[in-house]
Amino acid sequence: MSTLRLLFLALISLPALAAEAPIPLDPATGMKIANDWELVRNHCVICHSSQTFLRQRATEANWTSVLEWMQKHGGLWKLDPEVEKKIIKYLAANYGPGPAGNYRRAPISATLMPPNPYATEARLEAEARQKQGIVQPPAGK
Numbered sequence: 001m002s003t004l005r006l007l008f009l010a011l012i013s014l015p016a017l018a019a020e021a022p023i024p025l026d027p028a029t030g031m032k033i034a035n036d037w038e039l040v041r042n043h044c045v046i047c048h049s050s051q052t053f054l055r056q057r058a059t060e061a062n063w064t065s066v067l068e069w070m071q072k073h074g075g076l077w078k079l080d081p082e083v084e085k086k087i088i089k090y091l092a093a094n095y096g097p098g099p100a101g102n103y104r105r106a107p108i109s110a111t112l113m114p115p116n117p118y119a120t121e122a123r124l125e126a127e128a129r130q131k132q133g134i135v136q137p138p139a140g141k
């Protein structure tokens with residue numbers, strides 16, 4: 001193989017290598033050893049195993065509500081706002097929703113869903129199908 005060709009192959013495989021470089025895991029907790037992971041460990045494995053949050057995937061907003069729920073119902077103390085921000089950033093960055101391919105199955109097709117009164121397109125489609133007599137209007141209409 002020519003040097004040029006090798007160089008080309010090396011260059012095109014660089015992004016793939018960068019994307020797949022695995023983040024090392026802490027052997028004790030299984031947590032990804034990324035920015036602020038020790039801060040999260042110190043706060044989050046006192047009452048329960050790390051598995052309670054490692055198996056979850058959530059956005060920053062959802063992680064925030066998990067923490068609020070835990071403060072209300074799980075006995076988690078009030079956190080310093082800076083600490084809380086770092087914990088949520090770590091969780092969302094390392095245990096975020098990820099690509100749709102992570103999910104169990106593809107979303108159900110819009111035509112198989114009940115009419116959604118808030119989604120204009122879906123509502124118009126459903127109303128058109130009701131007019132054509134393909135589907136019945138919802139009960140009480």
Ligand code: HEC
Binds near residue numbers: 040066075077
């Ligand atoms: C003071 C104790 C305490 C601390 C500290 C704590 N939790 Fe919890 N957590 C709980 C309790 C209690 C539950 C409910 C357990 C259950 O339902 O069995 C819970 C449940 C959870 C759940 C839900 C698990 C499920 O069943 O789906 C998640 C996620 C979670 N905690 C994440 C965290 C994170 C992240 C932190 C660190 C900021 C944290 N917890 C710190 C007490 C705590």
